[in-house]
Amino acid sequence: MTRIRHNDYGVLRPPAPGSWHPRLTVSVVIPAYDCQQALERTVASLAHQTYPAELVEVVVADDGSEPPIELTGARVVRVTRGWGRGAARQTGLLAATGDVVHWLDADMVLAEDHLEAHMRWHHLIDYAAVIGDTRFVESLDEEGEQTPYTRKTLESTRMLKDAASNAYLLHTGASTSVRADLLRAAGGVDARLNMAEDTELGYRLAQAGAVFIPDPLARARHVGPSTVMLREKDVHRHNWSFLGDLIPDLRWLRNHPRRNWLVPYVRVVVAATTYEQTRATVDSALAGTLTDAAVTIVGPWGKLTGERRSSLDDPLLDLRLVHNLYAHEQRVEFAESTPVSVAPAPFSVSVPTGWVLGADTLTTLVRLAEQDTLGLVSAVLSEGADGIEVARLERTAAFSRAALFHGQADELVDEMFGSIWVSGQEYGFAPAEEAEPLTGDAAKWRGVAAERATELAAARAEVARLTAEVDRLSAAPVPPAGGNGPLNSLIRHLRSAG
Template sequence: MRRIRHNDYGPLEPAALGNWRPDKRVSVVIPAYNHQEGLDRTLTALAKQSYPAELTEVVVADDGSTPPLVAAGARVVRVDGGWGRGAARQAGAAAASGDVVHWLDADMILDERHLEAHMRWHHLLDHAVVIGDTRFVNELGEEGTRTEYTTRTLESTRMLRDAGASAYLLHTGASSSVPAAMLRAAGGVDVTLNMAEDTELGYRLAQAGAVFIPDPEAKGWHVGPSTVMLRAKEVHRHNWSFLGDLIPDLRWLRGHPRRRWRVPYVHVVTEADGYERTRATVDAALAGTLADTAVTVTGPWDLLTPGRHAALDDPHLDLRLLRNLYAAEPRVAFALDAPASVAPAPFLLRVPAGWAPGADTIAQLVRQAEKDTLGLVCAALEETAAGVVAARLERTAAFARAARHAGQAGDLADDLVDEMFGALWVSGAEFGFATGDDIEPPAGDPAKWRALATRRAAEAKELEAEVARLKAEVKRLSEQPAEQPEPAAGPLAALFKHLRKTG
């Protein structure tokens, strides 16, 4: 299987349409609510596809239509236990039996080779997410146009080959396809979302190592403008209320400096290795400038039984103290072992206990990784007889993709990550890591300093206004004719007299 660097699928050579023999089954999943006429048009186009009918199934997820939808040549499943686009997509996917799930909106008309264009990529790569070329038309038969956002993104990224970690932003439910196994591994569709569920799913697929491939030959037409085209500001207002909580990459939606987010940007993992040493690491990680950070402390927590034990002479005293300390801290979790993946968090930072990141260390490491979309940044902390002790910032997507190639020719995960994303060693000291007496205490209150800065800025504005007023008054008085009588006594009179004497 070809190893793709970042999102550059260019080395793949898809088969020419009509000149290959497929063997994978595809399930076309159509979430629908009412609008029987539009669904009928979509199903008619599907019946004419060049992809073998024996390898194709169509599943319509009826989201409570009245009357229930009728779908000739398709299997209809009713959405139970919820409603909306997310619930409908997941209901359809759960009922699908194909190797690939192909999402399709119920108001799309497909070119006869649309499915074939998608499926040729899936025969080359088991982690491809293919995006169809959706055009918007007023009437059937028109060539149509892409959305402005899609056009701009494709043109600026060489059809997503240079999109790096942000390629998922073009993922859309109108016409996209994903391996069924990969969809399950990513957690399926979020059934609670009624809008932007395709963007959120695209983000999680990216963390699972997906390569996003837009295919201009997978043509499809949407009759009439989309909701985003008609009501863009309202759609954004709605979606941005929750996408910031779910997609850490959307940094501009996380402007609040102190609140907690559902999905952390960086998940720190350290081991329980002494109360003071571990506390220094955890406290420093929580006190950094990158606020959306979570911490998992690994250790034999199963040894802490609830039975009677000595308060001060407990052999597991340090474990108990750590659990006591962070029991009510929602950003700290306890686990027996380090998690295999921290998805959907985009970064995992492994830090040895006793080593504390500085105030801006984690943010600096992330910036270093994002600069070249690196999959791994190792910070050398010290060299011992056993080797180099290091902190490791791992990109979730990079290690997920590397896992798909693990075992091939004995490749190690780090080597695979380096090949497909890039890896870098840096000095831990230069990035602010410290240990022992060199650790800065996580003291101070950032909010207090921000409040003070706000007050000082307001005072500065008041002083600037006063200076401007005085300058205007000086100019007015200096321009008065010489025969003017002396102004009344006071500060301005004295100032005027001084100006006249000095010319």
């Protein structure tokens, strides 16, 4: 299976429709509510697809229609838990049996090779999220056009090949398809959501390693305008009230300086050792300028039972003290083992216990990773006879995609996303016994101080460079005043500066 770097699927060569032999099954899942007539038209267009009929099933998730939907050519399942588009999509997913799940709106009319265009990509890789070319029309005699947002995004990103980590923003429920295994690995559809459930699902698919592929040959017409087209401001007002909690990548929705969010932007992973060292590391992670961070402390927490014990001589005293300290801190969770993935958080940072993060450490590490959409940043903390100690920032999407292949994870991540080594000291890491205390200045001002310290180091380096230049020029004879005016002036300037 081909390994794709970032979202550049251009290395794939899908066969032309009609020139290949399909083998994968597909479940077309359509959420529906009181739309019998439109749905009949959509299912009728599915009956004329070039993709082999024996490989296709159509599942309609009826979200409480009255009278209930009845259809020939589709299996109708009723939504019995919850209501809305998220609940309907998840109900349809649970009923689907195909290798691939193809989401479809109930008011779509498909070109005859629509399914085939989608499915040819899934035969090439098993981590594709294919996005159909949906045109909005008022009547079936129109060709229609894409939404301005879709058109602008595709034009500015080379059809999402250059979209990096934001390609999921075009994932919609109107016409997208993904392998069922990847969909379930991402957690399925959030049944609580009645709007924006497709965008939120797209984000989690990205964290699961998906590549998003818009296919202009997967043509379809959406009869009538979308809700966004009719009431864009109202839709945004509604959706932005909860998407900030669920999609950390939408940084502009997280502009509050103190709030905690359901899904953190960065999850720091620390192993529980002594009370003092664990506290030093965890507290520093919680006190940085990137407040959108949470911590997982790994330890044998199941051993902390409630039987009588010596309060001061308990063999598990340090473990118990750590648990006492953070039991009611909402940004800290306890785990028995290191998590395989921190999804849906987009980044994890693992820090050896006893090392302290600077005020700006998380901010600058993430900024570095985002510059080139790196999958791994390794910060060297110390080096000795036993090897090196390293703190690691890992991009969740990169390691999820690497897990789809056989091989060493770091090497696969480097190939598909890129990786880099940096100095831990340069990024603010320090041993706990050498770190500045957290009390006093707010994190913001500690961050400013860290920036000023970096600027001072750069200024000192520049002074050293100029001093060396002065020494070099001083060793040479000074030309006569009239012999080389500009050079003579430069030397006098450097000497006076020194």
